[in-house]
Amino acid sequence: MxxxxxxxxxxxxxxxxxxxxxxxxxxxxxxxxxxxxxxxxxxxxxxxxxxxxxxxxxxxxxxxxxxxxxxxxxxxxxxxxxxxxxxxxxxxxxxxxxxxxxxxxxxxxxxxxxxxxxxxxxxxxxxxxxxxxxxxxxxxxxxxxxxxxxxxxxIRVSDVSDLERASISFQSIEQWDEAGHLPALLHLTTRVWRDRGYGDALPYMWLAEGRLEMVAEFGVKEYDIAALAPIVTEAGGRFTAYDGSGSLTAGSSLATNGVLHDAILGILRLADGPTTGASV
Missing domain, CATH: 3.30.540.10 (Fructose-1,6-Bisphosphatase, subunit A, domain 1)
Structure with a gap:
Protein backbone atom coordinates (compact mmCIF):
# COMPACT_ATOMS: atom_id res chain seq x y z
CA MET A 1 0.00 0.00 0.00
CA ILE A 155 -11.86 6.90 -8.60
CA ARG A 156 -15.21 7.92 -10.04
CA VAL A 157 -18.53 6.20 -10.69
CA SER A 158 -19.66 5.56 -14.24
CA ASP A 159 -21.75 7.98 -16.29
CA VAL A 160 -24.03 5.21 -17.61
CA SER A 161 -27.51 6.72 -17.80
CA ASP A 162 -29.44 3.97 -19.61
CA LEU A 163 -30.70 0.98 -17.66
CA GLU A 164 -30.15 -1.17 -20.74
CA ARG A 165 -26.39 -0.56 -20.39
CA ALA A 166 -26.25 -0.98 -16.60
CA SER A 167 -24.51 -3.78 -14.73
CA ILE A 168 -25.88 -4.55 -11.25
CA SER A 169 -24.95 -6.71 -8.26
CA PHE A 170 -26.94 -8.22 -5.39
CA GLN A 171 -25.90 -10.26 -2.36
CA SER A 172 -27.91 -13.43 -3.04
CA ILE A 173 -31.25 -14.66 -4.40
CA GLU A 174 -32.01 -16.17 -0.98
CA GLN A 175 -31.48 -12.83 0.76
CA TRP A 176 -33.87 -10.97 -1.54
CA ASP A 177 -36.41 -13.77 -1.23
CA GLU A 178 -36.28 -13.70 2.58
CA ALA A 179 -36.74 -9.92 2.52
CA GLY A 180 -39.83 -10.31 0.30
CA HIS A 181 -38.34 -8.44 -2.66
CA LEU A 182 -37.31 -11.23 -5.03
CA PRO A 183 -39.97 -10.34 -7.65
CA ALA A 184 -38.60 -6.79 -7.74
CA LEU A 185 -35.05 -8.05 -8.26
CA LEU A 186 -36.09 -10.44 -11.00
CA HIS A 187 -37.98 -7.67 -12.76
CA LEU A 188 -35.00 -5.34 -12.50
CA THR A 189 -32.73 -7.97 -14.06
CA THR A 190 -34.92 -7.93 -17.18
CA ARG A 191 -34.33 -4.20 -17.58
CA VAL A 192 -30.53 -4.08 -17.24
CA TRP A 193 -27.61 -5.31 -19.32
CA ARG A 194 -26.03 -7.63 -16.75
CA ASP A 195 -26.59 -8.92 -13.23
CA ARG A 196 -24.30 -10.88 -10.90
CA GLY A 197 -24.36 -11.83 -7.20
CA TYR A 198 -20.81 -10.80 -6.29
CA GLY A 199 -21.52 -10.19 -2.59
CA ASP A 200 -19.94 -8.39 0.38
CA ALA A 201 -17.93 -5.14 0.08
CA LEU A 202 -16.13 -5.66 -3.22
CA PRO A 203 -19.01 -4.81 -5.61
CA TYR A 204 -19.51 -1.48 -3.84
CA MET A 205 -15.88 -0.68 -4.60
CA TRP A 206 -16.36 -1.72 -8.22
CA LEU A 207 -19.34 0.63 -8.29
CA ALA A 208 -17.13 3.45 -6.99
CA GLU A 209 -14.58 2.62 -9.69
CA GLY A 210 -17.22 2.85 -12.42
CA ARG A 211 -17.43 -0.89 -13.15
CA LEU A 212 -21.00 -1.41 -11.87
CA GLU A 213 -24.07 0.84 -11.73
CA MET A 214 -25.96 -0.64 -8.73
CA VAL A 215 -25.35 -2.74 -5.63
CA ALA A 216 -28.15 -3.59 -3.17
CA GLU A 217 -28.64 -5.99 -0.28
CA PHE A 218 -30.62 -6.74 2.86
CA GLY A 219 -29.84 -7.85 6.39
CA VAL A 220 -27.00 -5.35 6.78
CA LYS A 221 -25.89 -3.69 10.01
CA GLU A 222 -24.26 -0.29 10.39
CA TYR A 223 -20.79 -1.86 10.55
CA ASP A 224 -21.45 -3.61 7.22
CA ILE A 225 -22.00 -0.39 5.26
CA ALA A 226 -20.64 2.64 7.17
CA ALA A 227 -17.21 2.43 5.51
CA LEU A 228 -18.75 1.91 2.07
CA ALA A 229 -20.98 4.97 2.02
CA PRO A 230 -18.28 7.71 2.03
CA ILE A 231 -16.33 5.92 -0.70
CA VAL A 232 -19.38 5.59 -2.95
CA THR A 233 -20.58 9.15 -2.38
CA GLU A 234 -17.13 10.75 -2.70
CA ALA A 235 -16.79 8.88 -5.99
CA GLY A 236 -19.94 10.66 -7.18
CA GLY A 237 -22.46 7.92 -6.43
CA ARG A 238 -25.51 7.77 -4.21
CA PHE A 239 -26.00 5.54 -1.16
CA THR A 240 -29.38 4.99 0.52
CA ALA A 241 -31.46 2.27 2.12
CA TYR A 242 -33.76 0.21 -0.11
CA ASP A 243 -36.61 2.60 0.70
CA GLY A 244 -34.58 5.59 -0.48
CA SER A 245 -33.88 6.97 2.99
CA GLY A 246 -30.40 7.89 4.14
CA SER A 247 -30.51 5.62 7.20
CA LEU A 248 -27.58 3.29 7.92
CA THR A 249 -29.71 1.34 10.38
CA ALA A 250 -32.64 0.45 8.10
CA GLY A 251 -31.26 -3.04 7.45
CA SER A 252 -30.77 -2.55 3.72
CA SER A 253 -28.61 -0.71 1.23
CA LEU A 254 -28.95 0.60 -2.31
CA ALA A 255 -25.88 2.15 -3.92
CA THR A 256 -25.80 3.46 -7.47
CA ASN A 257 -23.81 5.67 -9.80
CA GLY A 258 -26.27 8.43 -8.89
CA VAL A 259 -27.74 9.13 -12.28
CA LEU A 260 -29.70 5.86 -12.25
CA HIS A 261 -30.74 5.91 -8.59
CA ASP A 262 -34.24 7.30 -8.97
CA ALA A 263 -34.98 5.12 -12.00
CA ILE A 264 -33.90 1.98 -10.17
CA LEU A 265 -35.88 2.94 -7.07
CA GLY A 266 -38.93 3.50 -9.25
CA ILE A 267 -38.64 0.10 -10.92
CA LEU A 268 -38.17 -1.70 -7.62
CA ARG A 269 -41.13 0.06 -6.00
CA LEU A 270 -43.37 -0.62 -8.98
CA ALA A 271 -42.43 -4.30 -9.01
CA ASP A 272 -42.90 -4.60 -5.24
CA GLY A 273 -46.45 -3.31 -5.54
CA PRO A 274 -48.55 -1.62 -2.86
CA THR A 275 -48.44 -4.51 -0.37
CA THR A 276 -44.84 -5.76 -0.57
CA GLY A 277 -43.01 -2.50 -1.04
CA ALA A 278 -42.68 -1.60 2.62
CA SER A 279 -39.36 -0.34 3.88
CA VAL A 280 -36.94 -2.94 5.17
Missing amino acids: PPADALPFLTGPFADDLALALKLADAADAVAMGRFDAADLDVSAKPDASFVTEADLDTERAIRALLEAERPDDAVLGEEFGTAGSASRRWVIDPIDGTHNYLRGIPVWATLLALSIDGTPRVGVVSQPAIGRRWWAAEGAGAWTNTPDSGSRR
Missing part, protein backbone atom coordinates in the same frame (compact mmCIF):
# COMPACT_ATOMS: atom_id res chain seq x y z
CA PRO A 2 1.26 3.57 -0.61
CA PRO A 3 2.86 5.29 2.41
CA ALA A 4 0.57 7.81 4.08
CA ASP A 5 3.01 10.71 3.67
CA ALA A 6 2.95 10.19 -0.10
CA LEU A 7 -0.80 10.32 -0.50
CA PRO A 8 -2.27 13.44 -2.16
CA PHE A 9 -5.68 13.32 -0.45
CA LEU A 10 -4.50 13.87 3.13
CA THR A 11 -5.84 17.39 3.30
CA GLY A 12 -8.99 18.96 4.65
CA PRO A 13 -10.82 18.71 7.98
CA PHE A 14 -10.64 14.91 8.17
CA ALA A 15 -7.01 14.48 7.07
CA ASP A 16 -5.80 13.28 10.48
CA ASP A 17 -8.75 10.92 10.85
CA LEU A 18 -8.17 9.42 7.41
CA ALA A 19 -4.47 8.99 8.14
CA LEU A 20 -5.41 7.15 11.33
CA ALA A 21 -7.97 4.99 9.51
CA LEU A 22 -5.25 3.92 7.06
CA LYS A 23 -2.96 3.13 9.99
CA LEU A 24 -5.74 1.03 11.51
CA ALA A 25 -6.11 -0.80 8.19
CA ASP A 26 -2.38 -1.59 8.15
CA ALA A 27 -2.64 -3.10 11.63
CA ALA A 28 -5.76 -5.05 10.69
CA ASP A 29 -4.15 -6.41 7.53
CA ALA A 30 -1.16 -7.72 9.49
CA VAL A 31 -3.34 -9.61 11.95
CA ALA A 32 -5.88 -10.97 9.46
CA MET A 33 -3.31 -12.08 6.89
CA GLY A 34 -1.30 -13.80 9.61
CA ARG A 35 -4.07 -16.40 10.02
CA PHE A 36 -5.61 -16.42 6.54
CA ASP A 37 -5.95 -19.95 5.11
CA ALA A 38 -4.41 -21.46 8.24
CA ALA A 39 -5.15 -25.16 8.61
CA ASP A 40 -5.69 -24.79 12.36
CA LEU A 41 -7.84 -21.64 12.25
CA ASP A 42 -10.23 -21.59 15.21
CA VAL A 43 -13.85 -21.18 14.06
CA SER A 44 -17.00 -21.04 16.18
CA ALA A 45 -20.69 -20.32 15.62
CA LYS A 46 -22.48 -17.25 16.94
CA PRO A 47 -26.02 -17.38 18.37
CA ASP A 48 -27.35 -16.27 14.96
CA ALA A 49 -25.63 -19.30 13.35
CA SER A 50 -23.08 -17.16 11.50
CA PHE A 51 -19.41 -17.95 11.99
CA VAL A 52 -16.66 -16.07 13.78
CA THR A 53 -12.96 -16.90 13.63
CA GLU A 54 -10.07 -16.13 15.93
CA ALA A 55 -8.92 -13.69 13.24
CA ASP A 56 -12.18 -11.69 13.45
CA LEU A 57 -11.69 -11.31 17.19
CA ASP A 58 -7.95 -10.58 17.12
CA THR A 59 -8.30 -8.10 14.26
CA GLU A 60 -10.94 -6.11 16.09
CA ARG A 61 -8.87 -6.20 19.28
CA ALA A 62 -5.88 -4.76 17.40
CA ILE A 63 -8.00 -1.95 15.93
CA ARG A 64 -9.54 -1.11 19.30
CA ALA A 65 -6.14 -1.05 20.99
CA LEU A 66 -4.86 1.50 18.48
CA LEU A 67 -7.99 3.62 18.84
CA GLU A 68 -7.66 3.57 22.61
CA ALA A 69 -4.13 4.91 22.22
CA GLU A 70 -4.84 7.43 19.44
CA ARG A 71 -8.46 8.52 20.06
CA PRO A 72 -9.36 7.63 23.65
CA ASP A 73 -12.31 10.05 23.73
CA ASP A 74 -14.01 8.61 20.64
CA ALA A 75 -16.71 5.94 20.78
CA VAL A 76 -16.33 2.59 19.02
CA LEU A 77 -18.85 0.22 17.44
CA GLY A 78 -17.52 -3.14 16.30
CA GLU A 79 -19.20 -6.28 15.03
CA GLU A 80 -17.53 -8.59 17.53
CA PHE A 81 -17.32 -6.52 20.73
CA GLY A 82 -20.22 -4.08 20.45
CA THR A 83 -20.28 -0.45 21.50
CA ALA A 84 -17.91 1.40 23.81
CA GLY A 85 -18.48 5.05 24.67
CA SER A 86 -21.18 7.50 23.66
CA ALA A 87 -19.27 10.34 21.97
CA SER A 88 -20.64 11.90 18.78
CA ARG A 89 -17.45 10.77 17.04
CA ARG A 90 -17.70 6.99 16.62
CA TRP A 91 -15.42 4.55 14.84
CA VAL A 92 -17.37 1.74 13.16
CA ILE A 93 -15.53 -1.54 12.58
CA ASP A 94 -16.16 -4.76 10.73
CA PRO A 95 -12.86 -6.60 11.31
CA ILE A 96 -13.44 -9.20 8.59
CA ASP A 97 -16.34 -8.61 6.25
CA GLY A 98 -16.76 -11.90 4.41
CA THR A 99 -15.88 -14.29 7.24
CA HIS A 100 -17.30 -17.26 5.34
CA ASN A 101 -14.89 -16.56 2.48
CA TYR A 102 -12.04 -16.04 4.93
CA LEU A 103 -12.51 -19.37 6.70
CA ARG A 104 -12.74 -21.22 3.36
CA GLY A 105 -9.53 -19.64 2.05
CA ILE A 106 -11.31 -17.51 -0.55
CA PRO A 107 -9.41 -14.19 -0.79
CA VAL A 108 -12.48 -11.95 -1.18
CA TRP A 109 -12.88 -10.45 2.31
CA ALA A 110 -12.15 -7.04 3.79
CA THR A 111 -11.66 -4.97 6.88
CA LEU A 112 -14.17 -2.11 6.98
CA LEU A 113 -13.36 1.05 8.94
CA ALA A 114 -15.40 4.23 9.23
CA LEU A 115 -15.51 7.37 11.31
CA SER A 116 -19.09 8.49 11.88
CA ILE A 117 -19.84 11.91 13.35
CA ASP A 118 -23.36 12.51 14.65
CA GLY A 119 -24.47 9.39 12.80
CA THR A 120 -23.02 10.35 9.41
CA PRO A 121 -19.96 8.50 8.04
CA ARG A 122 -17.28 11.04 7.16
CA VAL A 123 -14.30 8.73 6.57
CA GLY A 124 -14.23 5.22 5.10
CA VAL A 125 -11.53 2.64 4.41
CA VAL A 126 -12.00 -0.79 2.82
CA SER A 127 -8.90 -2.98 2.85
CA GLN A 128 -8.69 -6.33 1.02
CA PRO A 129 -5.10 -7.45 1.66
CA ALA A 130 -5.46 -10.96 0.23
CA ILE A 131 -5.90 -9.41 -3.23
CA GLY A 132 -3.68 -6.40 -2.54
CA ARG A 133 -6.42 -3.77 -2.82
CA ARG A 134 -7.54 -0.88 -0.66
CA TRP A 135 -10.05 1.98 -1.11
CA TRP A 136 -10.52 5.09 1.02
CA ALA A 137 -12.36 8.40 1.18
CA ALA A 138 -12.97 11.37 3.43
CA GLU A 139 -15.72 13.90 3.08
CA GLY A 140 -14.62 16.59 0.62
CA ALA A 141 -11.38 14.79 -0.32
CA GLY A 142 -12.64 12.39 -2.99
CA ALA A 143 -12.43 8.60 -3.21
CA TRP A 144 -9.18 6.78 -3.92
CA THR A 145 -7.62 3.38 -4.46
CA ASN A 146 -4.10 1.95 -4.60
CA THR A 147 -2.24 1.13 -7.80
CA PRO A 148 0.13 -1.78 -8.61
CA ASP A 149 3.16 0.53 -8.35
CA SER A 150 2.29 1.45 -4.72
CA GLY A 151 0.76 4.74 -5.81
CA SER A 152 -2.82 5.95 -5.63
CA ARG A 153 -5.47 7.11 -8.05
CA ARG A 154 -8.76 8.90 -7.68
Whole structure:
Protein backbone atom coordinates (compact mmCIF):
# COMPACT_ATOMS: atom_id res chain seq x y z
CA MET A 1 0.00 0.00 0.00
CA PRO A 2 1.26 3.57 -0.61
CA PRO A 3 2.86 5.29 2.41
CA ALA A 4 0.57 7.81 4.08
CA ASP A 5 3.01 10.71 3.67
CA ALA A 6 2.95 10.19 -0.10
CA LEU A 7 -0.80 10.32 -0.50
CA PRO A 8 -2.27 13.44 -2.16
CA PHE A 9 -5.68 13.32 -0.45
CA LEU A 10 -4.50 13.87 3.13
CA THR A 11 -5.84 17.39 3.30
CA GLY A 12 -8.99 18.96 4.65
CA PRO A 13 -10.82 18.71 7.98
CA PHE A 14 -10.64 14.91 8.17
CA ALA A 15 -7.01 14.48 7.07
CA ASP A 16 -5.80 13.28 10.48
CA ASP A 17 -8.75 10.92 10.85
CA LEU A 18 -8.17 9.42 7.41
CA ALA A 19 -4.47 8.99 8.14
CA LEU A 20 -5.41 7.15 11.33
CA ALA A 21 -7.97 4.99 9.51
CA LEU A 22 -5.25 3.92 7.06
CA LYS A 23 -2.96 3.13 9.99
CA LEU A 24 -5.74 1.03 11.51
CA ALA A 25 -6.11 -0.80 8.19
CA ASP A 26 -2.38 -1.59 8.15
CA ALA A 27 -2.64 -3.10 11.63
CA ALA A 28 -5.76 -5.05 10.69
CA ASP A 29 -4.15 -6.41 7.53
CA ALA A 30 -1.16 -7.72 9.49
CA VAL A 31 -3.34 -9.61 11.95
CA ALA A 32 -5.88 -10.97 9.46
CA MET A 33 -3.31 -12.08 6.89
CA GLY A 34 -1.30 -13.80 9.61
CA ARG A 35 -4.07 -16.40 10.02
CA PHE A 36 -5.61 -16.42 6.54
CA ASP A 37 -5.95 -19.95 5.11
CA ALA A 38 -4.41 -21.46 8.24
CA ALA A 39 -5.15 -25.16 8.61
CA ASP A 40 -5.69 -24.79 12.36
CA LEU A 41 -7.84 -21.64 12.25
CA ASP A 42 -10.23 -21.59 15.21
CA VAL A 43 -13.85 -21.18 14.06
CA SER A 44 -17.00 -21.04 16.18
CA ALA A 45 -20.69 -20.32 15.62
CA LYS A 46 -22.48 -17.25 16.94
CA PRO A 47 -26.02 -17.38 18.37
CA ASP A 48 -27.35 -16.27 14.96
CA ALA A 49 -25.63 -19.30 13.35
CA SER A 50 -23.08 -17.16 11.50
CA PHE A 51 -19.41 -17.95 11.99
CA VAL A 52 -16.66 -16.07 13.78
CA THR A 53 -12.96 -16.90 13.63
CA GLU A 54 -10.07 -16.13 15.93
CA ALA A 55 -8.92 -13.69 13.24
CA ASP A 56 -12.18 -11.69 13.45
CA LEU A 57 -11.69 -11.31 17.19
CA ASP A 58 -7.95 -10.58 17.12
CA THR A 59 -8.30 -8.10 14.26
CA GLU A 60 -10.94 -6.11 16.09
CA ARG A 61 -8.87 -6.20 19.28
CA ALA A 62 -5.88 -4.76 17.40
CA ILE A 63 -8.00 -1.95 15.93
CA ARG A 64 -9.54 -1.11 19.30
CA ALA A 65 -6.14 -1.05 20.99
CA LEU A 66 -4.86 1.50 18.48
CA LEU A 67 -7.99 3.62 18.84
CA GLU A 68 -7.66 3.57 22.61
CA ALA A 69 -4.13 4.91 22.22
CA GLU A 70 -4.84 7.43 19.44
CA ARG A 71 -8.46 8.52 20.06
CA PRO A 72 -9.36 7.63 23.65
CA ASP A 73 -12.31 10.05 23.73
CA ASP A 74 -14.01 8.61 20.64
CA ALA A 75 -16.71 5.94 20.78
CA VAL A 76 -16.33 2.59 19.02
CA LEU A 77 -18.85 0.22 17.44
CA GLY A 78 -17.52 -3.14 16.30
CA GLU A 79 -19.20 -6.28 15.03
CA GLU A 80 -17.53 -8.59 17.53
CA PHE A 81 -17.32 -6.52 20.73
CA GLY A 82 -20.22 -4.08 20.45
CA THR A 83 -20.28 -0.45 21.50
CA ALA A 84 -17.91 1.40 23.81
CA GLY A 85 -18.48 5.05 24.67
CA SER A 86 -21.18 7.50 23.66
CA ALA A 87 -19.27 10.34 21.97
CA SER A 88 -20.64 11.90 18.78
CA ARG A 89 -17.45 10.77 17.04
CA ARG A 90 -17.70 6.99 16.62
CA TRP A 91 -15.42 4.55 14.84
CA VAL A 92 -17.37 1.74 13.16
CA ILE A 93 -15.53 -1.54 12.58
CA ASP A 94 -16.16 -4.76 10.73
CA PRO A 95 -12.86 -6.60 11.31
CA ILE A 96 -13.44 -9.20 8.59
CA ASP A 97 -16.34 -8.61 6.25
CA GLY A 98 -16.76 -11.90 4.41
CA THR A 99 -15.88 -14.29 7.24
CA HIS A 100 -17.30 -17.26 5.34
CA ASN A 101 -14.89 -16.56 2.48
CA TYR A 102 -12.04 -16.04 4.93
CA LEU A 103 -12.51 -19.37 6.70
CA ARG A 104 -12.74 -21.22 3.36
CA GLY A 105 -9.53 -19.64 2.05
CA ILE A 106 -11.31 -17.51 -0.55
CA PRO A 107 -9.41 -14.19 -0.79
CA VAL A 108 -12.48 -11.95 -1.18
CA TRP A 109 -12.88 -10.45 2.31
CA ALA A 110 -12.15 -7.04 3.79
CA THR A 111 -11.66 -4.97 6.88
CA LEU A 112 -14.17 -2.11 6.98
CA LEU A 113 -13.36 1.05 8.94
CA ALA A 114 -15.40 4.23 9.23
CA LEU A 115 -15.51 7.37 11.31
CA SER A 116 -19.09 8.49 11.88
CA ILE A 117 -19.84 11.91 13.35
CA ASP A 118 -23.36 12.51 14.65
CA GLY A 119 -24.47 9.39 12.80
CA THR A 120 -23.02 10.35 9.41
CA PRO A 121 -19.96 8.50 8.04
CA ARG A 122 -17.28 11.04 7.16
CA VAL A 123 -14.30 8.73 6.57
CA GLY A 124 -14.23 5.22 5.10
CA VAL A 125 -11.53 2.64 4.41
CA VAL A 126 -12.00 -0.79 2.82
CA SER A 127 -8.90 -2.98 2.85
CA GLN A 128 -8.69 -6.33 1.02
CA PRO A 129 -5.10 -7.45 1.66
CA ALA A 130 -5.46 -10.96 0.23
CA ILE A 131 -5.90 -9.41 -3.23
CA GLY A 132 -3.68 -6.40 -2.54
CA ARG A 133 -6.42 -3.77 -2.82
CA ARG A 134 -7.54 -0.88 -0.66
CA TRP A 135 -10.05 1.98 -1.11
CA TRP A 136 -10.52 5.09 1.02
CA ALA A 137 -12.36 8.40 1.18
CA ALA A 138 -12.97 11.37 3.43
CA GLU A 139 -15.72 13.90 3.08
CA GLY A 140 -14.62 16.59 0.62
CA ALA A 141 -11.38 14.79 -0.32
CA GLY A 142 -12.64 12.39 -2.99
CA ALA A 143 -12.43 8.60 -3.21
CA TRP A 144 -9.18 6.78 -3.92
CA THR A 145 -7.62 3.38 -4.46
CA ASN A 146 -4.10 1.95 -4.60
CA THR A 147 -2.24 1.13 -7.80
CA PRO A 148 0.13 -1.78 -8.61
CA ASP A 149 3.16 0.53 -8.35
CA SER A 150 2.29 1.45 -4.72
CA GLY A 151 0.76 4.74 -5.81
CA SER A 152 -2.82 5.95 -5.63
CA ARG A 153 -5.47 7.11 -8.05
CA ARG A 154 -8.76 8.90 -7.68
CA ILE A 155 -11.86 6.90 -8.60
CA ARG A 156 -15.21 7.92 -10.04
CA VAL A 157 -18.53 6.20 -10.69
CA SER A 158 -19.66 5.56 -14.24
CA ASP A 159 -21.75 7.98 -16.29
CA VAL A 160 -24.03 5.21 -17.61
CA SER A 161 -27.51 6.72 -17.80
CA ASP A 162 -29.44 3.97 -19.61
CA LEU A 163 -30.70 0.98 -17.66
CA GLU A 164 -30.15 -1.17 -20.74
CA ARG A 165 -26.39 -0.56 -20.39
CA ALA A 166 -26.25 -0.98 -16.60
CA SER A 167 -24.51 -3.78 -14.73
CA ILE A 168 -25.88 -4.55 -11.25
CA SER A 169 -24.95 -6.71 -8.26
CA PHE A 170 -26.94 -8.22 -5.39
CA GLN A 171 -25.90 -10.26 -2.36
CA SER A 172 -27.91 -13.43 -3.04
CA ILE A 173 -31.25 -14.66 -4.40
CA GLU A 174 -32.01 -16.17 -0.98
CA GLN A 175 -31.48 -12.83 0.76
CA TRP A 176 -33.87 -10.97 -1.54
CA ASP A 177 -36.41 -13.77 -1.23
CA GLU A 178 -36.28 -13.70 2.58
CA ALA A 179 -36.74 -9.92 2.52
CA GLY A 180 -39.83 -10.31 0.30
CA HIS A 181 -38.34 -8.44 -2.66
CA LEU A 182 -37.31 -11.23 -5.03
CA PRO A 183 -39.97 -10.34 -7.65
CA ALA A 184 -38.60 -6.79 -7.74
CA LEU A 185 -35.05 -8.05 -8.26
CA LEU A 186 -36.09 -10.44 -11.00
CA HIS A 187 -37.98 -7.67 -12.76
CA LEU A 188 -35.00 -5.34 -12.50
CA THR A 189 -32.73 -7.97 -14.06
CA THR A 190 -34.92 -7.93 -17.18
CA ARG A 191 -34.33 -4.20 -17.58
CA VAL A 192 -30.53 -4.08 -17.24
CA TRP A 193 -27.61 -5.31 -19.32
CA ARG A 194 -26.03 -7.63 -16.75
CA ASP A 195 -26.59 -8.92 -13.23
CA ARG A 196 -24.30 -10.88 -10.90
CA GLY A 197 -24.36 -11.83 -7.20
CA TYR A 198 -20.81 -10.80 -6.29
CA GLY A 199 -21.52 -10.19 -2.59
CA ASP A 200 -19.94 -8.39 0.38
CA ALA A 201 -17.93 -5.14 0.08
CA LEU A 202 -16.13 -5.66 -3.22
CA PRO A 203 -19.01 -4.81 -5.61
CA TYR A 204 -19.51 -1.48 -3.84
CA MET A 205 -15.88 -0.68 -4.60
CA TRP A 206 -16.36 -1.72 -8.22
CA LEU A 207 -19.34 0.63 -8.29
CA ALA A 208 -17.13 3.45 -6.99
CA GLU A 209 -14.58 2.62 -9.69
CA GLY A 210 -17.22 2.85 -12.42
CA ARG A 211 -17.43 -0.89 -13.15
CA LEU A 212 -21.00 -1.41 -11.87
CA GLU A 213 -24.07 0.84 -11.73
CA MET A 214 -25.96 -0.64 -8.73
CA VAL A 215 -25.35 -2.74 -5.63
CA ALA A 216 -28.15 -3.59 -3.17
CA GLU A 217 -28.64 -5.99 -0.28
CA PHE A 218 -30.62 -6.74 2.86
CA GLY A 219 -29.84 -7.85 6.39
CA VAL A 220 -27.00 -5.35 6.78
CA LYS A 221 -25.89 -3.69 10.01
CA GLU A 222 -24.26 -0.29 10.39
CA TYR A 223 -20.79 -1.86 10.55
CA ASP A 224 -21.45 -3.61 7.22
CA ILE A 225 -22.00 -0.39 5.26
CA ALA A 226 -20.64 2.64 7.17
CA ALA A 227 -17.21 2.43 5.51
CA LEU A 228 -18.75 1.91 2.07
CA ALA A 229 -20.98 4.97 2.02
CA PRO A 230 -18.28 7.71 2.03
CA ILE A 231 -16.33 5.92 -0.70
CA VAL A 232 -19.38 5.59 -2.95
CA THR A 233 -20.58 9.15 -2.38
CA GLU A 234 -17.13 10.75 -2.70
CA ALA A 235 -16.79 8.88 -5.99
CA GLY A 236 -19.94 10.66 -7.18
CA GLY A 237 -22.46 7.92 -6.43
CA ARG A 238 -25.51 7.77 -4.21
CA PHE A 239 -26.00 5.54 -1.16
CA THR A 240 -29.38 4.99 0.52
CA ALA A 241 -31.46 2.27 2.12
CA TYR A 242 -33.76 0.21 -0.11
CA ASP A 243 -36.61 2.60 0.70
CA GLY A 244 -34.58 5.59 -0.48
CA SER A 245 -33.88 6.97 2.99
CA GLY A 246 -30.40 7.89 4.14
CA SER A 247 -30.51 5.62 7.20
CA LEU A 248 -27.58 3.29 7.92
CA THR A 249 -29.71 1.34 10.38
CA ALA A 250 -32.64 0.45 8.10
CA GLY A 251 -31.26 -3.04 7.45
CA SER A 252 -30.77 -2.55 3.72
CA SER A 253 -28.61 -0.71 1.23
CA LEU A 254 -28.95 0.60 -2.31
CA ALA A 255 -25.88 2.15 -3.92
CA THR A 256 -25.80 3.46 -7.47
CA ASN A 257 -23.81 5.67 -9.80
CA GLY A 258 -26.27 8.43 -8.89
CA VAL A 259 -27.74 9.13 -12.28
CA LEU A 260 -29.70 5.86 -12.25
CA HIS A 261 -30.74 5.91 -8.59
CA ASP A 262 -34.24 7.30 -8.97
CA ALA A 263 -34.98 5.12 -12.00
CA ILE A 264 -33.90 1.98 -10.17
CA LEU A 265 -35.88 2.94 -7.07
CA GLY A 266 -38.93 3.50 -9.25
CA ILE A 267 -38.64 0.10 -10.92
CA LEU A 268 -38.17 -1.70 -7.62
CA ARG A 269 -41.13 0.06 -6.00
CA LEU A 270 -43.37 -0.62 -8.98
CA ALA A 271 -42.43 -4.30 -9.01
CA ASP A 272 -42.90 -4.60 -5.24
CA GLY A 273 -46.45 -3.31 -5.54
CA PRO A 274 -48.55 -1.62 -2.86
CA THR A 275 -48.44 -4.51 -0.37
CA THR A 276 -44.84 -5.76 -0.57
CA GLY A 277 -43.01 -2.50 -1.04
CA ALA A 278 -42.68 -1.60 2.62
CA SER A 279 -39.36 -0.34 3.88
CA VAL A 280 -36.94 -2.94 5.17
